[in-house]
Amino acid sequence: MADHHGTRCDLAWGPASLPSFATPHESCDMTTLAVDKFDSVGACFLAQAGRAPHAPAFRAPNETDTGWLTLTWSETARRATDLAAGLLALGVLAEDRVAIAGSTRLEWILADLAIALAGAATTTVYPSTNAEGVGYILADAGAVVVFAEDRDQLAKIRASETAVRHVVLFDGDADAADDSVLTLAQLALLGRRHLREDADAVVKSVRAVGRDQLATIIYTSGTTGRPKGVELTHANWLYLGAAVASEDVVRPDHVQFLWLPLSHVFGKLLLAAQYETGFVTAVDGRIDRIVDNLPIIRPTFMAAAPRVFEKIHARVVSMVTAQGGMRKALFDWAIAVGVDAVRRRSAGRATVLQRMQLFVADRLVFARIRRGFGGRIEYLVSGSAALSPQIAEWFAAIGLAINEGYGLTETTGAAFVNRPGDIRIGTVGQPFPGTEVRIADDGEIMLRGPGIMRGYHGLPEQTAEVIDADGWFATGDIGEVDADGFLKITDRKKDLVKTSGGKFIAPALIESAVVATCPLVSQAVVVADGRNFVSILLTIDPEVRGDLPDDAVSTAVEQAITEVNCRLNRWETIKQYRILPRDLTVESGELTPSLKVKRAVVLRNYAETIEGIYSDQAGALR
CATH class of the missing domain: 3.30.300.30 (ANL, C-terminal domain)
Structure with a gap:
């Protein structure tokens, strides 16, 4: 094999000890959390809440969908702690699988945090999964509790033969004749009662979680065959959160617009980065509301799959084409100037004339397009599939650079990324610190590092097929690494x-x-x-x-x-x-x-x- 090693370094996982964190409850004035080590996603989240308790953490549409509510870090922690205590009251134990079958929304995040604080393991289920698929995932994972978005999801769960003991609904009322179904509010109430009896219940759960403990099972959606459950540990998530923070890709003053499916590793990764860094996330998973939400949220960064960027490009181009005349001529001229500027900057040969032309193009055309994104976007992030270089170049031309990255569910979502200000279009960037890469003789990309999964759930033979004795993971992708460590993906090996x-x-x-x-x-x-x-x-x-x-x-x-x-x-x-x-x-x-x-x-x-x-x-x- 031809070796191409990325940078290796030891990442700081967080402070040596977490600051004390207070959670108010009906039954007591204060519950203090103090742990000795930074060993879990829950501890990472609570550390951030302790550092900035009154700072905004999440924004989301209110219950009547007439405006947006804001939760501070302390308010988020209080809600998640109540739900975590409720899970403990239901008998959920360490590493028990608790599933979430719902769309991207604030309740999904609170449920996921509650599972982490209770020491259990989140199992993600896409809301679009049919009843057969839901039954397979819940049975294969051995889920004991499911957070379900509504009664449609509940019907799928009931149609399956699984070990699920309780279902907690985000929307809809509980069934008085079936005490196995609760609402989110009822679970929180159960949790507060549990904390009155054992104020340190959640504290003890968080302290008991080890770095190598199972945090998440994400089932690969699979372009062929049955999905496999990818087991990711707390160490996996902590590594990725710390890796993102170490690169200055995100900052505490950033505002993220999160609408990606949280059942996918990409969405979950962005939450891990938030808990490490402390920026604000505005969350609304309704795809048809993206355009309307952008000027309201005014994000500083947003992640998406390439298909979304393709649709934005197509819509802008088609609208200008329909207008025709001078507007189209001006637009075409501006894009040509912008693309030329991108290419000249990449080659290090920008001219004074080119900079003047770009200034005019930006004032007349590009600034107006950027205002449609809220006017504050510093960069965009693309992942989950290959981004066309032509699309990347077009967005860079209008002043909305896309930082394309690369990773798989099996690598906790990311292993490479183009950094802001250091983008090479056509590549997926350089590896995160601590991640190694080498290219096999047949061109396959091999990865090793703290982000590699623990294995496929219940499938030791299939795990051994992709992770060798030395810890190298075979990605199934074909690529090449240049002298500066930038990776270019050629194709899927099997494709x-x-x-x-x-x-x-x-x-x-x-x-x-x-x-x-x-x-x-x-x-x-x-x-x-x-x-x-x-x-x-x-x-x-x-x-x-x-x-x-x-x-x-x-x-x-x-x-x-x-x-x-x-x-x-x-x-x-x-x-x-x-x-x-x-x-x-x-x-x-x-x-x-x-x-x-x-x-x-x-x-x-x-x-x-x-x-x-x-x-x-x-x-x-x-």
Whole structure:
């Protein structure tokens, strides 16, 4: 193997001792927490609450959805402590699995904190998971309690045969005839009663948690096969939180807009960074409210999957195109100036004229676009899938740099990231301190460090297949590391396909290029494995398309494919395309909840369409 080692250093996990932290309750004036070591997510959170008890921690829509409420760190800790004590009263023990089946919202975070403070382990369940999938996850994890968003989630739980003893609802009333179902308020009340009897109950739970204790099981959404439960320890989360803080990627004065699914490791990672650093998070997981929320929240940073950045790009471009005339001409000129500036800065050869042009472009065009994001964004963060270099360049051009990172659920969500002010577009940045990387002979990326999972839940043989005796984790991704430690991802190892002519194709690179080149395209899926030429399946974004007729759509798609083909090797060029009748969705099983395409499902669902492509030996573009 060819070795490429990232920086190694010992990270500070926090203060040697946590400051005392007071939690008011109905039954007592003060419960003081003091622990000797910084050994758990719960202790990390309480340490932050002790450092800045009156500072804002979370903002969220109020119960009537007419405004936003703010919770300070001490208020958040009080609510989480009440819920943690309630879990202890229900008989939850150390490392017991407690599941959360709900969307991204403040209650999800409070439940997760309560589980950590009780010494249990969070098991995440996407709210879109069907009843069969919910049953599988709860049974495989052995969950004893579930926080469920509403009665729809409760119905899925009841339809499964599991060891679940209690369900706690975020929304809806408890069933008087079934004492196994509680509301969140009832669990908190139960907790306060428990603390009147044992004021140190939560204190003792936090003190008992060890660094290597199970903190979370996250089931990989899986593009193929049954999901596997990735076991992440408190040490894993503490490492990532400290690693992010050590890089000055986030600061205490930052405001984060968090809408990513918290059932995904990316969302959970951002919470770990918050507990370490102390910034404010505004949380609202409703995708249809993102645009409306941005000018209200006015975040300083926001993370998203590449698909979101693609949609923002497509919407801006399509709106300007529809306006036409001088506005479009000015916009096109400004983007060209911005992209040129990005490339010149990267090469270290910016000129005075170029800086003057950029100033004018920023005043006339870019500043207006940034105001739509609230006007305070310092940078954006992209993860969970590959970001098209063209999209990254476009955002950098308008003054909204995207820090693309890389990681897997098995690496606690992140292992590499581009740092603010040191971005190399087309790469996922450099490794976090303490993470090592090497490239195997076949190009596979191997990682080792404190962020690597404990293993797959109940699957020792599958764990041994990906983590060797020396602790190296085989990511399944192909890539290369440059002399400065920046990693470039080529493709998923299992996604590399070979044409009938023996040529290897990296589908993701072609797909992202088409999506970035044609704003109309929502999703792209390359077909080439065992075929004599490359074809591509496309879906059209209905919001971007508007009233555009079919012939105009076809013309735009063909122009984009022709442009992309000019940048590809001869054997990679797209010979035919088909536009699918609808977009890919999570509900149809064609996308994972983190918006990754399930390639095998798409190819199976449109097998007849694909066969039609290859029965036409003419290979004409259409």
